[in-house]
Amino acid sequence: MRRTRIFGTGKAVPAKVVTNRDLEKFVDTSDPWITLRTGIKERRILEEGRTTSDLAAEAGRAALLAAGLPASSLDAIIVCTVTPDSPLPACAVHVQQKLGATCPAFDLAAACAGFIYGLSVADGLCRTGNFQRVLVIGVEVLSRAMIDWSDRNTCVLFGDGAGAVVVGPSPVDDERGILSTHLFADGTQAGALRVPAGGVALPTSPATVAERQHFVKMNGKGVFAHAVRNIARASLTAIEKNGFAPEDVTWVIAHQANLRILEAVAEKTRLPMAKFYLNIHKYGNTSSASIPIALDEAVRDGTVKPGDLLLMSALGAGFSWGSALVRW
Numbered sequence: 001m002r003r004t005r006i007f008g009t010g011k012a013v014p015a016k017v018v019t020n021r022d023l024e025k026f027v028d029t030s031d032p033w034i035t036l037r038t039g040i041k042e043r044r045i046l047e048e049g050r051t052t053s054d055l056a057a058e059a060g061r062a063a064l065l066a067a068g069l070p071a072s073s074l075d076a077i078i079v080c081t082v083t084p085d086s087p088l089p090a091c092a093v094h095v096q097q098k099l100g101a102t103c104p105a106f107d108l109a110a111a112c113a114g115f116i117y118g119l120s121v122a123d124g125l126c127r128t129g130n131f132q133r134v135l136v137i138g139v140e141v142l143s144r145a146m147i148d149w150s151d152r153n154t155c156v157l158f159g160d161g162a163g164a165v166v167v168g169p170s171p172v173d174d175e176r177g178i179l180s181t182h183l184f185a186d187g188t189q190a191g192a193l194r195v196p197a198g199g200v201a202l203p204t205s206p207a208t209v210a211e212r213q214h215f216v217k218m219n220g221k222g223v224f225a226h227a228v229r230n231i232a233r234a235s236l237t238a239i240e241k242n243g244f245a246p247e248d249v250t251w252v253i254a255h256q257a258n259l260r261i262l263e264a265v266a267e268k269t270r271l272p273m274a275k276f277y278l279n280i281h282k283y284g285n286t287s288s289a290s291i292p293i294a295l296d297e298a299v300r301d302g303t304v305k306p307g308d309l310l311l312m313s314a315l316g317a318g319f320s321w322g323s324a325l326v327r328w
């Protein structure tokens, strides 16, 4: 059977670095607190004048270059984001235009689980036989769209960035490619991580702006507990459904939200921390971009090698979560 292969990866991160020490200057926090509680040392913030689609297109271009494919070869573009350039149209059409592609393009909103959802949808499209090349991009500019820079509970956690992969049916029957994806959601937990205003339930008004209802509100401890439990479960599901054991996994490319979450997942799953690829110290939580950025770095720095078994797993607002197992 022809699997869906990842033919190229790419990333784009803003040049502007904001360190924990920089945050100390305008919010009541400290570098030791952030480092100890999250593992984050710095994050990237998008420069004025650039938008989500600029970052997404840059990552997409890098992935196409790595795959050796022109944008004109794409059959679909999926942009996984909750921070599009504007509510309408989809961010993906701006990306399509910036890349010079002509294919269908749409957005997918599953917050921090966005990339896993996007990869799963792309895998499904390829398996229909009607799509040969699909570009999946995880991108967020939370700093400008959702972060309350006066709320120390959330503003220290997040960063901007984009990561991308080009996928398509493997040219030959082989072992390499996406072995399976597993998606989950639990809407009873929708209140744990949300932006209350700006939609149909609470349209934008002078009052919603004055009350700071357009910023992210989070029950940190609740999210933490669900993240550990569900990322661990989804990871084990992917491993077991394919007849593997945790020892068979070469690298875990998990959502980089909090180093302590990953340490707890490692303990629950018996996946050693040494197998977790980590870059949270450099970028913070970039939501749907975190897995494809980590994947791109792991591929380019030679960590990931052909034949490696990669486990991807993430949880985000919703809650939405999922996992994917890939033979590289």
Ligand code: UT7
Binding pocket: 028, 029, 030, 033, 034, 037, 038, 112, 152, 153, 156, 219, 220, 221, 223, 224, 227, 257, 258, 285, 287, 315, 316, 317
């Ligand atoms: O992709 C999914 C997105 N979200 C997440 O993954 C977040 C999941 N949750 C977490 O990562 C953690 O819950 C946090 C990092 C957000 C918070 O860590 P925590 O260990 O749960 O801390 P806490 O909320 O219990 O706060 C402990 C103390 C509190 O002070 P008191 O009440 O003990 O006096 C907070 O007010 O730390 C205080 N605090 C801070 N202090 C310095 C909270 N934020 C900060 C801060 N700097 N930035």
